[in-house]
Amino acid sequence: MADPILVEPELNQYMIAQFKQFHQHPELCSQEQWTSKTITAELKRLGIPISSYPIKSGVIAEIGQSTAGPIIALRADIDALPLQEETDLSYQSKIPGVAHACGHDFHIAALLGAAKLLKDQEGQLSGRVRLIFEPGEERHVGAKEMIQAGVLKGVSAISGIHNMPTIPVGTVGMKVGKLMASNDNFDVTITGVGSHAAMPQTGRDPIVATANIIMTLQTIVSRNISPSDRLVLTIGAIRGGQTNNVIPETAGFKGTIRTFSAADRALAKKRFYEIVDSTAKAYGQTAAITWDEGPAPVDNSKIMTDLIAEEAHKFMTVIPAIPSNADDDFAEYEQLVPGCYAFMGSKGQANLHHPDFIANPDGLQYAAKFHEQAALTLLNYFNQKGKVD
Numbered sequence: 001m002a003d004p005i006l007v008e009p010e011l012n013q014y015m016i017a018q019f020k021q022f023h024q025h026p027e028l029c030s031q032e033q034w035t036s037k038t039i040t041a042e043l044k045r046l047g048i049p050i051s052s053y054p055i056k057s058g059v060i061a062e063i064g065q066s067t068a069g070p071i072i073a074l075r076a077d078i079d080a081l082p083l084q085e086e087t088d089l090s091y092q093s094k095i096p097g098v099a100h101a102c103g104h105d106f107h108i109a110a111l112l113g114a115a116k117l118l119k120d121q122e123g124q125l126s127g128r129v130r131l132i133f134e135p136g137e138e139r140h141v142g143a144k145e146m147i148q149a150g151v152l153k154g155v156s157a158i159s160g161i162h163n164m165p166t167i168p169v170g171t172v173g174m175k176v177g178k179l180m181a182s183n184d185n186f187d188v189t190i191t192g193v194g195s196h197a198a199m200p201q202t203g204r205d206p207i208v209a210t211a212n213i214i215m216t217l218q219t220i221v222s223r224n225i226s227p228s229d230r231l232v233l234t235i236g237a238i239r240g241g242q243t244n245n246v247i248p249e250t251a252g253f254k255g256t257i258r259t260f261s262a263a264d265r266a267l268a269k270k271r272f273y274e275i276v277d278s279t280a281k282a283y284g285q286t287a288a289i290t291w292d293e294g295p296a297p298v299d300n301s302k303i304m305t306d307l308i309a310e311e312a313h314k315f316m317t318v319i320p321a322i323p324s325n326a327d328d329d330f331a332e333y334e335q336l337v338p339g340c341y342a343f344m345g346s347k348g349q350a351n352l353h354h355p356d357f358i359a360n361p362d363g364l365q366y367a368a369k370f371h372e373q374a375a376l377t378l379l380n381y382f383n384q385k386g387k388v389d
Helices: 009-024 033-045 104-119 142-149 206-217 219-224 262-282 302-312 330-334 361-385
Strands: 059-063 071-077 128-134 155-164 171-174 177-180 184-191 231-240 250-259 286-293 298-300 317-320 339-345
Touching: 009 033, 009 104, 009 361, 033 059, 033 104, 033 128, 059 104, 071 104, 071 330, 071 361, 104 128, 104 155, 104 361, 128 142, 142 330, 155 302, 155 330, 155 361, 171 302, 177 339, 184 206, 184 262, 206 219, 206 231, 206 250, 206 262, 219 231, 219 262, 231 262, 250 262, 262 286, 298 302, 298 330, 298 339, 302 339, 302 361, 330 339, 339 361
Parallel strands: 071 128, 071 155, 155 339, 171 317
Antiparallel strands: 059 128, 171 339, 177 298, 184 250, 184 286, 231 250
């Protein structure tokens, strides 16, 4: 391990201040106006021009003087979660019911720090670095909007990080291939016939039907998917009825499916529809299914990941990343260009998406250095190779 002081103290303090500022002003998906304006102002202050794209929120900027050579993209997501923060931080969220409980404030600050590092050596860059501050990741719409706007045009490769509170500061988890799962969300409404609770024979009880559907859906994992594969089917919410003595007209539930295989993903959806529709029919009722197809699995390029890991070894600890059943729409970029996504140590007291989640700002210097070195390493590779072998 090299000296842990990876950036100048002034830059480290700058990143910490930015991190705290963004933590106090979280904004939800597609509402990141203050966040976008603040990022824009900081980039302009650093002398980095903002690129013009047809986007409603988020920021795109570019570092590099040459119009020749490769373009490497670095991405940070910027939206927050609809959670009430429950920490004792001096820089708690000032927005009721909204919190950066996934650490996207950490991501913003780290990429701003990397922007400063890269700007200081702009004259020596053998290409350009495109900075993508992406909105709307939590609802997996941001990457699609960015791609539709054209942010990957001319891009040779992309790199990104996600803070990981289960990993110590100064350590990064990296893995070739599938790192994070796909995400499909569903919302089901079962419609029966309401009646007096004491006279169930006069109705068709949607609560009983819904309960049986929920239990039967678990057989998708236990009886349709190979035990050697990974698939999670979770029901996160159930609704139905208002009182103890009335059978309602409708009941329903919503949840999510996560997997690492396109074949398993397709099979799970097929069996889901079959089970829901046939069970509802068996109870003399009807089912309405709303299906939200999220991103595919994050799938890291071997060449990109190995190159960046080799460089990261020089200034921090690199460990094998444990694949996560969480999803990330960074996968949308990797379906179009080779990429590397890594888990950056931000050791804290709680895991992601918890009200008391805390990202340790001591990890910012490692994250900024990782971004910088990823960009330089990939620029060098594409200048030598021209494309992925």
